[in-house]
Amino acid sequence: MVTKNVLMTILHKILESIDEGVHVIDGNGFTILYNKAMAELEGMTIEEVMGQKFLNMFPDLDSESSTLLNVLKTEKPILNQSQVYLNKQKKRITTINSTIPLYYDDEIIGAVEIARNITKIKELSDEIMRLQQSLTNPVSTQKKNKITFYTFESLKGSSPNFLKALRMAQKAAKSSSSVLVFGETGTGKELFVQGIHYDSERKSQPFIAQNCAAFPESLLEGILFGTSKGSFTGAIDRPGIFEQANGGTILLDEINSMGKNLQAKLLRVLQEGYVRRVGGLKDIPVDVRIIATTNEAPEDLLYHNIIRKDLFYRLNVINIVIPPLRERKEDIELLANYFIEKHNSILNKCIQRIEKGCMEAFLQYGWPGNIRELENAIEGAMNLTLSEDELSKEDFPEYLFRETEKNFAEKQNSLHFDVGEGMPLNELVEKIEFTYIKKALATTNGNISQAAKKLGIKRQTLQHKIKKIRV
Structure with missing residues (x-):
């Protein structure tokens, strides 16, 4: 007891x-x-x-x-x-x-x-609101000119599903209707959204992005709709981003992270076209286009009751689905070369290409972090490489190549030979050599450096022999 x-x-x-x-x-x-x-x-x-x-x-x-x-x-x-x-x-x-x-x-x-x-979070939200105010101030043209923004020309790809999403975005730019963009983390949702804004009639007006997962609901409400002096202890009169973006576009990133109470207030703004600051009594008319993004499938948002149905249908007037990188593998080499060129300029390098074996591995890897992961991998390799013109496997993290080496090991499981077959000696030697290579890779979990050490040969020699096996 x-x-x-x-x-x-x-x-x-x-x-x-x-x-x-x-x-x-x-x-x-x-x-x-x-x-x-x-x-x-x-x-x-x-x-x-x-x-x-x-x-x-x-x-x-x-x-x-x-x-x-x-x-x-x-x-x-x-x-x-x-x-x-x-x-x-x-x-x-x-x-x-x-x-x-x-x-x-x-x-x-x-x-x-x-x-x-939430003191630190509140300080961060205040700083964000202060910066947003300064950036939407007409006199801050010099600051505004320094902001990085993206257009449709910034989007790279030629795969059919990517081009379909791009065409949808280009059509959305000609409208003022709300847009819901779905894509996994790292697929470039904000680039698509900025492309829509900067190709629309609102391009000369403010564009403000707000991540709905960054702040608790009570702070996010003040960021979106503003606060009135006395609405709570320490509150001051300050416009929210709806007022700051009047005439322009607001990106509500990760809308699936917004609480239900705040969703109801957002719906009212979309329906009635005005905001009321937290603690205020005055209705303030606003003309803002809303583009929302989510990293969860729209059907899942509804099925699991993550987003209100009335808000979902209000936002999902135009729906754009951005494919993950694993579904547009024909774009991987194009994107990789684009990022090499980009970071050559930033890092003052002259890299020209990626080793063929690396690119083959990239096509087999799943890229769960999508385009962002690809760019980060290339940027990291360009910082680490000792080569002046080519990125090779040793410049990248090993996990990118495990899938390739796993497939290679499975492929070689069927390798066998029989001395009595009467095959030419050179073919028999090759089979024996390949069998030993397979075993060495298996015992080192696909680590080429360790396998080369076990075999008593150079890493580059082993890589060359593995390429011959793949062919």
Whole structure:
């Protein structure tokens, strides 16, 4: 039987191991639980708060301004409320708090507040909003000219499924309807979106991209729609990106990460054409084109109820599907050469090509990170290579070639010979040699350098022999 003391010990261990701050008061307003995370947030110690009356420790608060006391009085929970305050050490802190009443036998006996420290995230969101304001300011033309932007000419490829997506994007540029772009991570969704914007009638107006997964919902709402002074502690009058992008285009990246409550507010903006700042009363008309992206298949978003159906159909007026790199392998060599040329300029190199064996391996590799992974691999190789004109296998990470070596090993499993077959000696020697190579690769998990060492030959010699086997 687990005793009450054991349960309390377990509870305290749990409270001390979590990152969220926890503060519990009883029905008379005395602190009965206060963990280390909350003490660090508020710049206090557990010892000075435990057992003390709440208002004695926080004299600047009252039953209205304190969420704990308010919940204790009203018995109504307050969920996901943003708070900005100076702690005891005069450090500005931003938290998202949920405060709920505690009951025993249907009688309220206290309240608990759980606080998540988002100070650094809030500082980042403020900086992003400040930068976005400066970039959409007409007088900042010099800054705007330095921003990297992409057009359809920036998109490289010739595979049929890629060209289909490109044609859809070009048609979308002639419209002002909402667009939903689906593509796996690294397929170049933002390039397509910028291509649409900069080929549209809105190209001279602002383009603002916002990642919906970057911030908690309460902060993202302020970023999108702006804030009014007094809407919450520390709030100031500031326009959101809908106002900043008026007349232009907003990219809502990873729309599948947006919470349902915020989805409802976004839907209202799309339907009614105006925004209301957080805590504000004034409706502000906006003319903004929305292009949303997702790395999850649209049908999955609906099936798993990740996105509201009414919002989905509002966004999915034009649907563009960007194929993953594994489904457009005829573009791999073209893209690789493009990235070589790009990074030759950046790194002051003169690389001309990729070794044939490397390119064959690239065609077999699955590229889960898509075009971004390919570019990163080439950039890394160009930083590491000692060659002046060619990238070879040793310049790239080994994992890119495991699939090729696995296929080679499987292919050679059927290799056999019989002395009694009467085959010419040179063919017999080749078969024996290939068998030993196969075994060496198998015992080294396809590592060519280690296999060459086992065979007592140079790595380049082994590579040459492997190429002959493939042929």
